[in-house]
Amino acid sequence: MQRMCKIIENRELCRDVYEMRLECPEIVQESKPGQFLHIKINKSADPLLRRPISISRIYRDTGCISIVYQCVGKGTEEMAALKQGEYIDVIGPLGNGFTLFQRKKSAVIGGGIGIAPLLEIVAELTDCDAYLGFRDNTFKLDEFASACKELHIATEDGSLGSRGNVTDIIKDIKKYEIVYACGPKAMLKRIKELCAEKNVKCFISIEERMGCGIGACLVCACKIKEGDAWHYKKVCTDGPVFEASEVDFDD
Amino acid sequence: MINMSVDIGGINLKNPVLTASGTFGFGREYSGYYDLSKLGGIVVKGLTLEPREGNKPPRIAETPAGILNSVGLQNPGVEYFIKKELPFLREFDTAVIANIAGSTVEEYCIMAEKLGSLVDGIELNISCPNVKEGGAAFGVSAESVYNITRKVKEQCKVPLIVKLTPNVTDIKEIAVAALEGGADALSLINTLLGMAIDINSRKPILANAVGGLSGPAIKPVAVRMVWQVAQAVNIPIIGMGGIACWQDAIEFILAGADAVSVGTANFVNPYAPMEILEGIENYLINNQFGSINEIKGNIRL
Numbered sequence: 001m002q003r004m005c006k007i008i009e010n011r012e013l014c015r016d017v018y019e020m021r022l023e024c025p026e027i028v029q030e031s032k033p034g035q036f037l038h039i040k041i042n043k044s045a046d047p048l049l050r051r052p053i054s055i056s057r058i059y060r061d062t063g064c065i066s067i068v069y070q071c072v073g074k075g076t077e078e079m080a081a082l083k084q085g086e087y088i089d090v091i092g093p094l095g096n097g098f099t100l101f102q103r104k105k106s107a108v109i110g111g112g113i114g115i116a117p118l119l120e121i122v123a124e125l126t127d128c129d130a131y132l133g134f135r136d137n138t139f140k141l142d143e144f145a146s147a148c149k150e151l152h153i154a155t156e157d158g159s160l161g162s163r164g165n166v167t168d169i170i171k172d173i174k175k176y177e178i179v180y181a182c183g184p185k186a187m188l189k190r191i192k193e194l195c196a197e198k199n200v201k202c203f204i205s206i207e208e209r210m211g212c213g214i215g216a217c218l219v220c221a222c223k224i225k226e227g228d229a230w231h232y233k234k235v236c237t238d239g240p241v242f243e244a245s246e247v248d249f250d251d
Numbered sequence: 252m253i254n255m256s257v258d259i260g261g262i263n264l265k266n267p268v269l270t271a272s273g274t275f276g277f278g279r280e281y282s283g284y285y286d287l288s289k290l291g292g293i294v295v296k297g298l299t300l301e302p303r304e305g306n307k308p309p310r311i312a313e314t315p316a317g318i319l320n321s322v323g324l325q326n327p328g329v330e331y332f333i334k335k336e337l338p339f340l341r342e343f344d345t346a347v348i349a350n351i352a353g354s355t356v357e358e359y360c361i362m363a364e365k366l367g368s369l370v371d372g373i374e375l376n377i378s379c380p381n382v383k384e385g386g387a388a389f390g391v392s393a394e395s396v397y398n399i400t401r402k403v404k405e406q407c408k409v410p411l412i413v414k415l416t417p418n419v420t421d422i423k424e425i426a427v428a429a430l431e432g433g434a435d436a437l438s439l440i441n442t443l444l445g446m447a448i449d450i451n452s453r454k455p456i457l458a459n460a461v462g463g464l465s466g467p468a469i470k471p472v473a474v475r476m477v478w479q480v481a482q483a484v485n486i487p488i489i490g491m492g493g494i495a496c497w498q499d500a501i502e503f504i505l506a507g508a509d510a511v512s513v514g515t516a517n518f519v520n521p522y523a524p525m526e527i528l529e530g531i532e533n534y535l536i537n538n539q540f541g542s543i544n545e546i547k548g549n550i551r552l
Contacts, residue, residue, distance in 0.1 A: 002284075002521065040519060045316040045467040045495065050519060091521070209309045209456075211318065212518040216276040218296075218322045219311035232304050232325060237280075 003027060004087045008064060010080070014137035016071045017113065018080050019056070025063030027092050031055055033120035034098035034182075034205055034241045037067060038213035039079070040089040047075040052210045052236070054117035054182070055093065056140075068116035068140065094213050095240045098203055100124055104177040107131060108148070109191055111166055111183025115140065117205060121180050122147040129176075133166025133187065167191060174198035181205070185249060192244040202244035208235040223248035253535050254542035255528075257291070257509050259487045260435025261410040262372045264291035264346055264510060267543050268500070268528045271491050271514030272297055272350035272374060272414075273322065277336040278343070284521040289528070291510060292346030294438075295332070297376050299351075300358045302328035312447040312456035317468030317493070318515060319445050321459035324352055324382055329362050333369060348412065352376040356389075356399050363406040372409050375400065375434075378416030378441035379463075387441075390416040393428035400432025410435040412489065415480070417469075418444050422476045423483040430484045438489035438512065439480060440473045466515040467493045474506050481507020481548055495523065497530020504531075507548040 009021040027037070038050040057066040071077050082088065098121060106125055108118040111133040119140060122128050129150040132141075136157045145151050153161030154169045162169050166183075167190040173179070181191045182205040195202035211217035215237035224233040225246050233239065255266040269292040275281060278293050287293065305325025312319040327335070329351070340347045349370040353359040363373055377390035377399060389399050396413070404411050413429040415422060417440040426437055442463025447456045455461070473492025481488055490508025494500050495516040503511050516523035531543070540546055 047313060048316055048318060048466055048515075048519060049313050209311045211311050211320070212274075212280070214280045214521070216280040217274060217311075217320070217518055218276075218305065218325050219308070219320055221305065221308045221310060221325070232308075 001026060002089065002091045005090045007082055007084055007086050007088065009084055010082055012080070013068065013139040017068065017137070017139050018071065019066055019068045020079070020082075021064050021066045022088070022090065023064055024090060027090065028058055028060060028063050028065055031058050031065060031093040032097040033058070033100065033124065034117055035093035035095045036213075036240065037065065037090050037092035038094055041075050041079045041082070047073075047078075049075075049211065050091065050213060051075045051079070052094070052213055054205070054240075056116040056119050057123065058120055068113065070113040091213065095236060096238070098180055098205070098241050101178050102126065105175060106178045106180065107170075107173075107176045109166060109170065109179060109181040109183070109187075111187040114183030114187075114205070114207075115144075117182050118180060119143055119147070131166050131170055133183070134160070165190075167194065170194065173200055176200055179203070181244070188244070188247075189249040192247065192249065195244055203241050204244045204247065205240045206235050206242060206247065207240070210236055212236070253532055253540070254544075255532065257487070257543060259372070259410065259489060259510055260412065262292070262346055262348070262436075266291040266528055267504070267510035267531070268524050269294055269346075269348070269489060269510060269512045270517060270524055271512035272376065274514040274517045277332070278340050281517065281521055285525050286343070288344040290345045290524060292348055292371070293340060294348045294350055294374055294512060295336070295340070296326055297324050297350045297352045297379060298326050298329045298332050298362065299324055300329055300353060300362055302326065302331065307458040309456060309458055310462075312462065314445070314447055314464065315468060317464050317466030318518075319447055319457060319462040319464050320442070321457045321462035323459065324379060329365055333365065337369060346371040348372040348374050350374040350376050350414070352379055352382070354382075356402050359399060359403045360406045363403050366409075368408045370409060372412055372436075373403075373407055374412040374414050374438060375403055376414055376441075378414050387416050387418060390425070390441075391419050393424050396425050397428040397432040400429050400434050404433035412436045412438050414441055415439040415476075416441045417472060417476055417492075423479050426480040426484050430486055434486060436487040436489065436509075437480060437484065438491065440469070440476050440492045443469050443472065465493065467495055469493045470499060470502075474502055477503055477508050478506040494527065495519075497527045497534065500527050500531055501534055501546070504543070504546050505548070505550045509544075509547055
């Protein structure tokens with residue numbers, strides 16, 4: 001569905017990372033973790049396209065959704081300049097989202113801005129650990145700490161937690177029955193390998209350059225194995241969440 | 252009551268607003284947003300004889316007021332379309348036009364034969380810039396346009412629309428060749444060949460390096476080409492290229508188009524075709540025209 005949504009809050013969490021809270025009760029009713037909103041930042045033809053941004057938190061009591069986004073170009077820079085009380089054009093919720101399994105020992109593993117959609121997962125699960133990787137600046141750690149059982153952090157510059165990649169701080173992947181992950185492709189590829197070695201079920205959220213967001217334009221292709229064959233599936237409607245074992249990263 | 256119906260080389264459209272091939276899938280994705288029966292017609296995603304996986308991603312790059320795409324004709328093949336997609340489209344009271352692409356003239360002919368009279372029209376895609384063989388190669392010389400049009404027309408049981416590429420020196424010459432080959436109508440323009448480079452990685456953004464530019468950025472080029480072609484041929488024209496609002500559509504019709512196709516705008520605003528249709532109707536009412544045909548080519552020079 002398409003709605004004009006009121007901005008309740010739009011604030012900087014750390015350098016170039018922002019959180020926007022939108023009032024959108026009808027979208028909230030249909031949303032689940034891992035889905036995304038497709039946002040037209042202004043009415044202008046430049047930037048032309050909508051911006052796909054993952055849902056970070058779903059507040060069912062207040063009818064609000066929180067999204068966390070990084071300023072990486074013209075569109076997100078304009079988005080960061082929007083003020084509380086303004087309205088933006090939103091289509092959503094889009095994508096398949098994560099299917100959560102309660103009563104199974106779970107972990108979320110995230111890198112960079114990819115940690116944002118994991119927040120709703122830890123909020124909804126009762127027995128979940130989190131492994132988060134950042135370049136330097138961290139964000140949302142308080143919310144993760146209060147919602148998950150164990151919180152493990154890695155930073156590339158060593159400013160907080162262990163120095164290095166998030167995949168290096170996972171000591172014992174096989175204690176988990178389910179892993180949910182989101183982040184850069186190299187990280188997801190490594191997590192896929194770790195989980196495959198120990199036979200842990202793993203779901204990952206994939207990012208790809210997107211057009212329409214609703215499955216018509218076929219630009220956000222992701223290589224998915226089906227038996228011995230493979231097909232390009234659509235990240236926007238077949239995904240963005242796929243079972244890690246079926247994603248072919250070797251392209 | 253305004254008469255909005257148009258005749259595109261024998262295809263009767265209830266109104267002049269269509270959706271452009273490659274931007275509307277097979278209609279399913281948009282059917283939740285509005286009743287597809289309100290459209291003049293749907294031109295489906297480009298079909299090939301065999302299923303195609305398409306090009307490696309990234310397949311899209313955003314550029315000022317436009318997008319470059321390099322999908323590479325990903326589609327399930329003409330037979331799957333006939334069995335699985337066409338029945339859905341036929342639930343709606345709108346014209347269905349099949350866009351077909353091939354790597355040989357024979358492939359186009361076989362597809363036209365298979366489609367028979369199951370669709371209301373066939374759009375000959377000889378202008379796709381994103382495939383290695385065939386595609387635009389057929390569309391850039393007058394001789395090959397004449398030949399492929401003539402051969403496919405022999406197999407075609409429904410009106411044949413030839414879709415022209417803008418990546419040519421003289422579009423009028425190509426339009427005349429299609430007319431002489433037997434085209435019942437023309438559609439233009441397909442995308443303009445373009446390129447975008449990521450200055451940090453120093454790599455092209457598209458995996459295919461180059462792709463087709465569409466969106467508002469190309470509209471003035473498209474209007475000019477529609478105007479030139481309308482001077483050169485007397486068959487109906489479906490105008491397209493960057494139409495995002497009703498004012499854009501009116502511009503194309505004034506330039507000589509009988510109907511318009513909405514493409515990239517669907518990606519930004521799923522309701523764009525409906526808003527454009529309403530805007531055209533209001534323009535006609537406000538300017539006291541009784542039918543859409545009264546403004547076709549009606550510019551003051």
